[in-house]
Amino acid sequence: MRPMRGRFLIGTGIVLAAVLWLAFTGFDEGKAYYRTVEELREEGEASAGKRLKVGGNVEAGSIVWKEDGLHFRLTQNEASLPVRYLGEAPVPDTFKDGSQAVVEGTVASDGTLEAVKIQAKCASKYEAEYGGESAGAGDSRS
């Protein structure tokens, strides 16, 4: 029985080693650091070249379509970040003035975040607008 068990251990080991190797390589390729707009401003140069995920609010009136992509600004309190969207997919339906957005990409030399992905949700939608303590818990699919 012993040699049998050994063979199974070897097989299991091979599977696990292969997966670990894949995990490490895929991990490096896909990882992105979360930053808020404010954190990004504090870091300055340090974050250049890193793949980032930056969350903030879309500044009202800042969305402009130009030849080289969609331009807008992400804001958080006082800080503000220019973003240029270069991604292939159309912007999500929820992306509009004032919505909460998470953009993914890298900061270019001029300080613009060149985004390849936008996720957005309507932050304002379910907040207490009917006046009162009543904020519903949020939108969603199930």
Next chain:
Amino acid sequence: MNELGSLALITLYPVTLFGAAASFLGGHNRREGLVSAGERSLVVSFLLLTLSVLSLVVLFLKNNFSNAYVANHSNIDLPTFYKLTALWAGQEGSLLFWNWLLSLYGIAVLWSNRNRNRDLMPYVTAILLVSAFFFTNMNLLAANPFRPLVMDHAGTPIPYAPPDGRGLNPLLQHPAMVVHPPVLYLGFVGFVVPFAFALAALWTRAPGAGWLLATRRWTLFAWLFLSGGILLGARWAYVELGWGGYWAWDPVENASLMPWLTGTALLHSVIIQEKRGMLKVWNAVLVVTTYLLCVFGTFLTRSGIVSSVHAFAQSPVGHYFVGFLALGVVFSFGLIWMRREYLRSDATLDSVLSRESSFFFNNLVFLVSCFAVLWGTLFPVLSEAVRGEQISVGPPYFNRINVPIGLFLLFLTGFAPLLAWRRTSWPSLRRSFAWPAALMLAAGTILFLLAVRARYALICFSLSVFVATTILMEFYRGGRVRRRQLGESWPRALANLFLRNPRRYGGYVVHFGVVLLFVGFAGSSFNRSRAEELSPGGEMAIAGYTLRVENLEEGETPNYDFARARVVLERRGRPVGVYRPERRFYYASEQPSTEVEIHSTVREDIYLVYASTGEKGGAVIQVYRNPLVLWVWVGGIVLVLGGLICLVPMRREGPPIPKASESEGGAP
């Protein structure tokens, strides 16, 4: 109605608590009276929950916007159909719905076991009631669907109803989205049945594999709904979200995939326990893990712990989920540990080249995949806790791991049925291996010569041919035997194969569906897309297709206004159809929504999106060419049909053998 619903929920509190205690004590002390009191409590819980759900439905139908949940998920002009389904559009309602389904399963279990498994039933009832208690608790304390819209600071309701509601999220106003949540939930909740039986069996040290046989159909049933739910979700994402894909490794998608992976592993390894009395601990672990992952999935979706496009705002339900999960993990795994002697294996593995060992590797790989998905999904949370910064891992991580794992599983799907139980001899393996391997190599070579060079896609297509061949050979062999021995015609022989052993041959149909799914997945290696602003008369070309915008129109309905392009699609100069991609703006929810149009063929999909209105006043049309997507949906349907066949009770030839009503014989 608000009061009635609330009252029903509050009454559930003592009912579930009393019922759980009565069932447990009744089982422990063998007191028939207490046991039936527990079972009656389950029935009463079901009635109370039904009352509660109906109250909410009535509130929706009567446009009662003084209820916060109704005000936030409906509006007067919403079609009645969607008013009904808004029941599960948000957190509070869907948790109530979860609980109701749980009690529905409870009723079904009580009924089907009224004369069976009487020793286990008190504990099964107790576990179901504890689960119901937990969800009731959450509905009352953290996510109450019967909360008034406006309260003063002391929490006293102010009877104020706005004239109209905020509307249902337009993304949810889609037929697939109407059925997706209940189907998925039936899958999630359904795994509570095997979970409850497994714990009951461990607790009572029930002899034999009785609990496995009692729950096999329930597991399959839940798995079927979970599969269907995932596929409907993918379909919804594809036709509604407008980004041209159906799977993005979003946390919510992962949440439904994880229990599916362990559940699928379970369906396979159960066969080993039935046939050889092995892997008992493993199965107990899988049953428990699958249900807890279902609860965890609901937690991921509902708590907003991992930011996701779908996730809810941060919400207090998180704490309750964590508490319940922690309790579940400690109790279940503690019990498995305490009963490890009872779970000891009756046999050992004989050979690496055996059916048993192929199941072992199947399980190992499913679990590794599940763990990798879990790790990737939770990584932002884990890195935040350990290093103080959130790091997310994107689709490259998930694909890098799961594509090879998927291909290995695809290989096993074809390879394992060729192996004999216990030990396979090389000559027999070579015999059954020859044809599938030859066809696989032929297909691979032809595709390579046709300039298919994407590595994984090439492997995937070749393996698909291999697996499809082995499946067809199984049917051919089975049919041939019946023809020779019983003189049946081919159609009759094949029909009888299914009737004689639905689980085995239904399983092959499921495998065939998986092959089709993989072919569809591999097609995504060849996706193309482009976007351009087109004015009327403008043209754009992609992958042999030309699309021409004929005209642009605008208009409105009571629910939304829209901009629409009329697009004529031609393939190599021949018209194939007229499509109208549209962009809507919903008034009540103040949200835009794209309505995509898809030209779907066996070969490829041409997917048209009205992305936006451009600077020059034209329409920015985004077009995707997605090869073989139709195979995914067809594969999904085949998979579900195969699963349904597996659920068919087996028909025997000759006089029925008494006492064997439970067993169904061989399996893939």
